Amino acid sequence: MKPAANNSQESAAQRITERIQELGDWRGEKLAQVRVLIHEADPDVVEEWKWMGTPVWSHDGVVCTGESYNHVVKLTFAKGASLKDPKKLFNASLDGNVRRAIDLRQHDRLDGAAFRALFRQAVAYNRDHLPKRRR
Secondary structure, three states, X not given: OOOOHHHHHHHHHHHHHHHHHHHOOXXXXXXXXXXXXXXXXXXXXXXXEEOOOEEEEEOOOEEEEEEEXXXXXXXXXXXXXXXXXXXXOOOEOOOOOOOEEEEEOOOOOOOHHHHHHHHHHHHHHHHXXXXXXXX
């Protein structure tokens, strides 16, 4: 029997909280900051835990992931190449045809308003480009 969607969402949210706590340093602080901005941008966002331990934020499809490495917290937008980025937040994975990423280092400051606008744009893109159902 599959767990109810709400239970799996609560489990994913708990795992993301645990990841933030496990990091216990600037990376956890950055991930927590981004998580707040994401929920401010889209209160209906769904938190998921995928790909062997990656926080994922979705709304009508994957919007972005939040991975932590030794020297960077990487926020990869699944359809980032299709988004306008007037504030030049994207600074990684710029050569790909689909994804774009924001690499945050310890002393980087993220423009919260610009990030929320970019996240909302990504949600709108997902909504406007829903996969067609199979017949």
